Amino acid sequence: MKLTLILVFLFLGLQQKIPWNSPKEADNIQNPLKSDPVNIKAGNDLYTKYCLMCHGAKGKGDGPAGVSLVPHPGNLLSSRIAQSTDGSLYWKIKQGKAPMPAYVITDTQRWSLVNYIRELQKVNGISK
């Protein structure tokens, strides 16, 4: 019984530390959507509806449904994510990873979410 608990905690602990990496090919997917006020606004609306509950208003992973999640949603403003490619972010949004859902939305909507995450990074002084 004790051993089971130890193993469970070890497993959860490990899960939290392993970064989620996209496959190399994802880096080559080009963002077809230039960042402009219209699609940033569209991204903002989608983010509020589908992502904010876990990722939080500023992307810091402090949404009401996100704070106690394992693995934790992480911080979309981290330098690791700022440095990752648009293609990698798009791939992760499309793919999902439990407990993050793979939402059935259009590709354009996914790219406007990518552009919105970039905007969040920009307004918070984080750049590539």
Ligand code: HEC
């Ligand atoms: C149910 C909670 C939940 C919702 C809703 C959710 N996410 Fe996530 N998200 C997570 C968790 C948990 C992770 C971390 C997964 C991991 O690292 O194993 C994550 C990871 C990510 C990552 C990758 C971060 C990294 O560390 O590489 C991105 C990008 C992301 N989410 C974007 C979104 C977007 C955009 C939406 C809305 C369309 C969304 N998420 C909705 C829980 C959620």
